[in-house]
Amino acid sequence: MKKSFLLLVLIIISSCSSEDSDTELKKTLQGRWNWDGSSGGIAGTSSTPESTNKVIYIEFSGSTYRNYVDGKLFSEKKFEIKNRKSIFGGERPMIVSTDTLQYFVPMSFTIENDKLFLSDECYDCFGSGYTRIK
Template sequence: MKKYLLFLIFSLLISCNNDDNSSANNRLEGKWSWIKTSGGFGGPGYPEASSQKIVIEISNTTIKTYANGTLIKDQKYFIRTKESIFGGNKKMIVIDKGSSITQETYIDRSYEIKGKKLFLAEECLDCSTSEYDRIK
């Protein structure tokens, strides 16, 4: 009987893992630090070149953008699965512009989370893709 109990405990221990793709790590919500931007009209961009530390904080309803610790944008958003210009259907961040026509334009962005990295791709020809690292 002791052998079976030890075998059961051992089996449970080896079946547990610390997978970076767990649901907690695969969530869009959290704080993300900008690493780089590539492509688009402006070409590549890096925090070192811009002298700005950009952090985005995503809740289940808002995206707050900070530059060097100062809030510069506070936007409501929702997630939609839409056809991507890159092919197939992808989950996209869509900014809620409300009924105002004076709000800034915003291009929908498809997103992908790989481990502790977030990739945001603007859904337009010759637009950019930005990479972020999860802070928390």
């Protein structure tokens, strides 16, 4: 009986810590991020605000992801964070869409200080860097 109770407690704690971790990751994403550049694709191209003559930023607010180009809303999607197997190896936190009606490539991400790195989870896709807007 004690073993069953202990097992139940461990399951509850482990499931809560995963949700707490996802919530913490979502909090670190919150705010606006200015695009620094992207690279990738089949041809291995790179682009920056200077090379494209565009100002791009993304915004995470609650469970909404918005992409702005030259100050105009380009796209808006609902998202959540899930730990999934990555094409880059191992499991990574990923931004995934909760809207089944819109196509959205999952993106793995890392945050280092005020830098956000997003990687599309598909072969020959792009990786992008962003700086937090304060």
